[in-house]
Amino acid sequence: xxxxxxxxxxxxxxxxxxxYRAYYCGLCKEIGRRAGNIPRISLSYDCSFxxxxxxxxxxxxxxxxxxxxFMHPASxxxxxxxxxxxxxxxxxxxxxxxxxxxxxxxxxxxxxxIAGLPLLCIAFNKAKNHRKNEASYISECLKNLSSLxxxxxxxxxxxxxxxxxxxxxxxxxxxxxxSKKNIREPLRWLGYNLGKWIYIADAYDDICKDIKNNxxxxxxxxxxxxxxxxxxxxxxxxxERARFFLMYCLGELAKAExxxxxxxxxxxxxxxxxxxxxxxxxxILKMGxxxxxxxxx
Amino acid sequence: MKNPYEILGIKEGASEEEVKxxxxxxxxxxxxxxxxxxPLSSLxxxxxxxxxxxxxxxxxxxxxxxxxxxxDYSHRxxxxxxxxxxxxxxxxxxxxxxxxxxxxxxxxxxxxNRIPTRNAEWYFLKGLIxxxxxxxxEAFSNLSTAxxxxxxxxxxxSVLDEMKARTFFYQNRQPYRTGYSTGPDLCTMCQCLYxxxxxxxxxxxxxxxxx
Numbered sequence: 001x002x003x004x005x006x007x008x009x010x011x012x013x014x015x016x017x018x019x020y021r022a023y024y025c026g027l028c029k030e031i032g033r034r035a036g037n038i039p040r041i042s043l044s045y046d047c048s049f050x051x052x053x054x055x056x057x058x059x060x061x062x063x064x065x066x067x068x069x070f071m072h073p074a075s076x077x078x079x080x081x082x083x084x085x086x087x088x089x090x091x092x093x094x095x096x097x098x099x100x101x102x103x104x105x106x107x108x109x110x111x112x113x114i115a116g117l118p119l120l121c122i123a124f125n126k127a128k129n130h131r132k133n134e135a136s137y138i139s140e141c142l143k144n145l146s147s148l149x150x151x152x153x154x155x156x157x158x159x160x161x162x163x164x165x166x167x168x169x170x171x172x173x174x175x176x177x178x179s180k181k182n183i184r185e186p187l188r189w190l191g192y193n194l195g196k197w198i199y200i201a202d203a204y205d206d207i208c209k210d211i212k213n214n215x216x217x218x219x220x221x222x223x224x225x226x227x228x229x230x231x232x233x234x235x236x237x238x239x240e241r242a243r244f245f246l247m248y249c250l251g252e253l254a255k256a257e258x259x260x261x262x263x264x265x266x267x268x269x270x271x272x273x274x275x276x277x278x279x280x281x282x283x284i285l286k287m288g289x290x291x292x293x294x295x296x297x
Numbered sequence: 298m299k300n301p302y303e304i305l306g307i308k309e310g311a312s313e314e315e316v317k318x319x320x321x322x323x324x325x326x327x328x329x330x331x332x333x334x335x336p337l338s339s340l341x342x343x344x345x346x347x348x349x350x351x352x353x354x355x356x357x358x359x360x361x362x363x364x365x366x367x368x369d370y371s372h373r374x375x376x377x378x379x380x381x382x383x384x385x386x387x388x389x390x391x392x393x394x395x396x397x398x399x400x401x402x403x404x405x406x407x408x409x410n411r412i413p414t415r416n417a418e419w420y421f422l423k424g425l426i427x428x429x430x431x432x433x434x435e436a437f438s439n440l441s442t443a444x445x446x447x448x449x450x451x452x453x454x455s456v457l458d459e460m461k462a463r464t465f466f467y468q469n470r471q472p473y474r475t476g477y478s479t480g481p482d483l484c485t486m487c488q489c490l491y492x493x494x495x496x497x498x499x500x501x502x503x504x505x506x507x508x
């Protein structure tokens with residue numbers, strides 16, 4: 001479900017790319033520091049976006065350090081030193097990764113998920129202790145989500161609501177907005193729309209797979225699709241609907257971003273919001289026709 | 298007050314042209330039309346006020362003739378007008394509209410759900426509420442229903458069209474610097490050279506002597 005929030009690299013300056021990577025590496029190191037080396041595999045782009053956004057809103061320039069790490073022993077890399085934002089993003093990263101694995105294990109009985117759960121278990125308990133409120137809110141929303149999935153919900157809005165609510169809550173991190181009064185609402189609205197976007201983008205991305213495996217997909221229920229042939233017949237209509245939904249979410253997200261007073265990293269965040277997410281959407285919408293390609297091969 | 302130059306995102310000592318350009322960009326960005334039926338509209342308005350103040354401040358210090366551009370924009374700031382219709386439940390519909398206007402979506406939805414008639418207006422209002430809540434797919438289908446039930450209504454049509462337009466507007470907006478990827482590619486350049494050469498040869502001259 002994760003890893004959709006990325007910058008569009010060809011339009012980045014080198015210094016911006018280095019800074020973005022410094023957050024990514026910093027988050028990885030932070031997870032290692034807080035939970036041990038093994039959970040570092042759960043590192044996701046979405047959480048480094050979370051870390052970067054919160055730190056850009058909530059603090060003046062972060063401390064950047066240079067060091068080697070065991071994943072890239074050849075050269076030293078920049079990384080953002082620990083701060084309350086990095087700690088928060090690291091905990092959230094573990095929580096989301098763990099819940100995601102549980103979800104995969106329940107739905108699809110994936111081997112990967114069963115193997116991953118014990119690895120993350122200790123880290124998860126630690127993170128849960130640090131962030132009790134967030135953890136209970138996430139699990140409550142996910143319960144809603146799975147009951148909606150069970151009753152085969154046919155509304156794109158209803159089904160994307162729980163995940164949107166989770167991100168709305170996660171972007172609402174108090175130290176980021178406590179010093180300024182008009183930051184909280186845009187942050188929440190940004191999170192809400194990002195959550196909707198991620199859920200629906202993921203659903204559209206998985207549509208062929210879900211139809212084949214006969215598992216729940218909101219688009220399949222909405223258009224009453226039972227097999228790939230029926231999907232192909234309506235593919236264009238579905239694509240247009242998904243495009244409208246996704247782009248509208250991004251439009252609202254962009255508006256929220258414009259109201260944030262970013263103290264630094266504005267160019268990187270603009271890149272993600274106005275280009276990275278658009279490119280990703282286009283890419284996912286194009287992939288929707290994957291079924292045809294797979295069949296002809 | 299914050300540094301007015303910072304608010305407009307320009308350097309101190311910027312020329313009048315630069316100030317005006319920055320101001321125009323920002324006004325477009327935070328224009329109330331952009332934040333229609335959006336929970337952040339009051340914040341955008343505040344921001345706009347801040348920008349206007351900063352612009353006035355800079356312009357006053359720069360010269361005396363600067364506030365014209367601002368006036369152009371400030372009276373275009375259209376309020377969302379809600380007309381009262383004479384339906385049986387006209388009063389209730391008016392209440393719903395009122396709640397939507399002040400941003401109390403819970404109350405608006407509650408009253409709307411009590412109205413038994415499902416006419417165009419009902420779907421329209423439902424669409425507005427859903428849109429504000431962030432339920433874009435259902436908002437869109439409700440608004441479409443309203444438009445098909447009452448195709449002549451300009452108000453319904455304008456909200457629906459605006460919703461459609463917004464996705465395009467977002468896709469075509471790139472505040473990020475562009476220019477690296479938009480230049481002509483090698484193929485286009487060769488084509489141009491070839492065509493110029495052909496033209497020159499027609500007229501008896503030659504641009505590229507070797508072909």
